[in-house]
Amino acid sequence: MTAAPVSPAGVRRARWRLRVRNARAFGRRYAARTDGVVGAAILVFFAALALAPALFVGPLQTVTIATAGALEPPSSAHLLGTDEVGRDLLNLTVHGARVSMVIGLLATLITILLGAIIGIVSGFVGGRSDQVLMRFTDFFLVLPTFVLAIVLAPLILDIVGTDAEVFGIRATLMVIIVVIGVTSWASTARVIRSQTLSVRERMFVDRARVIGGSRAHIMRRHILPNVVNLIVANTVLTFAGAIFTETTLSFIGLGDPFAPSWGQLLNAAQGSGAPGLGAWWYIAPPAFCVVVVILAFTLVGNALDDVLNPKAGIRR
Amino acid sequence: MSGTVREAGAPVPVGGELIRLEGLQVHFPIRGGFGDLIRRRPGGVVRAVDGINLTIRRGEVLSLVGESGSGKTTTGRVIVKLTRPTGGRLLLEGADVTDVWGGDRLRAYRRRVQLIFQDPYETLNPKQTIHDFVAEPLEVQGLGGSPAERERRVLDAIDTAGLRPASDFAFRYPHELSGGQRQRVVIAGALVLDPKIVVADEPVSMLDVSIRTEILNLMLDLRRGRDLTYLFITHDLSVAWVIADRIAVMYLGRIMEMGAADEVINDPRHPYTRALVSVMPTPEPPQPGHRARRVILAGETPDAAHVPTGCRFHPRCPLAEQAGIMERCRTEEPPLIELGGGRASACWLAESGKPLPAVERRIGATGLGATAG
């Protein structure tokens, strides 16, 4: 044998080097997309706000700490004015970032996990299981989000108790997360199943069967890596959708009044009569933030889609 | 043909039976479309493989030749257990493995029977490195002993396939390699389990001509060095002639003729084979009279959902035209008749063992005959 032997440690090192090289190549390709970079910068900014809001604006102002007058327009003391009980709106908006993003993140996690697993398994295994899973998915596909929220909210609160905490998250918050997750996973599942169906027909999947690969092995090693690009692009857009849904649900009053998300702020604004009183500074900041964040996600999602699923390529 | 292989140097002895197909049948019901080979009709059955008896002997290269719709690829897929037969038996070294579809027995079978695919661009997962591709069979089968031992086997396979230095190639991705190099990777991946027989489905059809020789060479070298047997599936008779010891010609799901490569090409005993041989292009300007000797069949292979009765070739058979079609050809399907000396032909006219009568009239290309459409 003339091949120079490579130890398992050597293989690990080589693999690591490859990963680094791939990551660098990805970074370079992504950096070439101005829209993606702008979107990513915006998200990084909001993520920073969400992670440590107190660093930027101090602790969350509650009714008791409020010092200023009610519904004061923006001034040098309060850059975004105050709400109807005198809390600084800049403070509330920044803290709202955390709540909105956390809800969005958790809901997205549920959506992607459910959607990807069901999509891949259903698409790959096919047959009866596929039919059953797809009918199950169709059911959730047509569920109207808000109707479900209205039905589920009191139900969960009844079961769990209004003040209960699940994994450190309050029940009312949990409702929103669950509702968003439950109503979004179905379209993700469909999209991923569709991609799985086409990957499944490719020759390298046949080859994996011929060498003796089990179905689980093939799904993990061959289907998933070729579907993950779609999943990533889908995740980003799902995140955007989750934030939007949360905002809407909170706005119509199904949210958690103690968790000041942007939607909650809008709800409070409406409740306090801000629009009629011309207190635009109450409505504009949270609304603006929602729009900008969703826009940023969309930009990132598009850029990722292009970078990860390049259409151009030269064969041979 | 005796039990040796035509090769310069010491002949490679051909041994006992390795794979045997008995009455193999693969019928697909028509419900959803099956690609453009099959035209949609309500109900009906596509008889892709319609009764094949074949024995592959250890150490030989048997080439399965046929046009599209002949069933050769499906036969290959049955042997590597990617497709389930609907009838007949498959035997490996005398043991009936027709119903082996799971567990340890299937895994053991797969260790012995491997496949080289046609398209080196599609067989490799673009997200997988060469190393992982070649290591995957060992991983999946739980073979190879210690991790160090496994790595040695992987590099050994890559090296044997002619990609040197192996450690350099191991950590590249498929898109960094040329077509010929990728096919070598596929071969390495098939070798790493140390199989007994490799089914090669059009392994060189998608490669440039100058690369083909290298790959064919490699396959023959491996046969010597590793005691391999090949079932070489191809539509190209000239490639089959170069590499095979025996050739089996398939048409519409059955074997029409079988025998030693030289004999089948130089003295075909079935009208279909003879037509195929006569239209084989060669890199020589045509000699005078060459056009007259070409037997171009009219029409195309009928789809496998509508197999003609009697001899399935009779509607296109040039001899049927001139001999006045034998009643037998129209009503009775000829079996693969042994002609002695390892030759066999599924043609009533060949039954006597004498060469086929000459074709008197040429079938024009523009005439479409009974199988138009």
Add this chain to the structure above:
Amino acid sequence: MTALEGRAVARGRRQWPLPKQADPDAPLLVVEGLTTHFRLGRQTVHAVDDVSFTLNDGEALGIAGESGCGKTTTALSLLRLLPSNAEVVAGSVRLFGIDLLTKSDNALRRYRWREISIIFQGAMNALNPVRRVGDQIAEPMMERQGLAKGAAARRAGELLELVGVPRARGRAYPHELSGGMRQRAMIAMALACDPAVIIGDEPTTALDVMVQAQILELLEDLRSTLGLSLILITHDLSVLAETCDRVMIMYAGRVAEEGPVGRVYRAPRHPYTQMLLAAFPDVHSGRRDLGTIPGMPPDLRTPPPGCRFHPRCPAAMEVCRTEVPPEVTFGDRVRVACHLYPPGSDGTPRSLPPVRGAGAEVGQ
């Protein structure tokens, strides 16, 4: 038949008059110094470099070479059917003496399909799946020649019969036809406006060998009945041997050798031609030991200097590394671009030194 006689016969069979600007004494198609580049990001792919050839009336010219040699790009350059990142940067394409490369896109319409048409590889991709086949054949006649619908439909039916498809099948959609029928329909479409030249780009590559034989015989018959001139592009030298009068071997965007098919195949001069021919199995002569060409074709973004084949050529000399070999034509009308045959040599084919590296032949 001489070229002049061929021209008279072929042009006598034309159904439509020559273009107004045509020069009646000029050969049918003269390509000189054709050079086409592709832009890939910031790099340039030198796909076709200084390619010249002549096609006479009634002739069949085969362009052969392996993948990436530029044969398809050459054909597309003639019709200016190139993708947006490609550009013909030099040379001339004279049809009846008229330089097509100087014409605007609009003016080119007079020639595209009416004088030169093309059959693509894989008819399935070139045919519109939602229109009936007969309509697709009639369309260029109505558009380019202004035929009325009824007349065009009738002519489409005639063309289908001519290529061996029953007239009634013109009402079918492409997916209802078999592979061979589709390719015949494509040929009928290419014939629609009675062109002078048909370019076949790998027209039989995806087909079964028997259907391939049918199509090739059909093309031969059409040549003799219609006085058609043919440019056949393929990687399969064996196919060209049967159908073409002359053959042009291309390598890495340049012409290696060109001449009558008998001369080039029986006494190849250029080392690439010799090695390429040796790689094809020849059943009828019993030659089983196939040759191989070590190495890989060059990346045309950075082609090697001098002769582009020199890195793989067993007869490479110093001059091959630096100077582009000039094209030299010999008495038997073979043209070679190789330093083994400099201007003034007598053109005797040279045999190659043995290829370096073992295991070059199958079966050893």
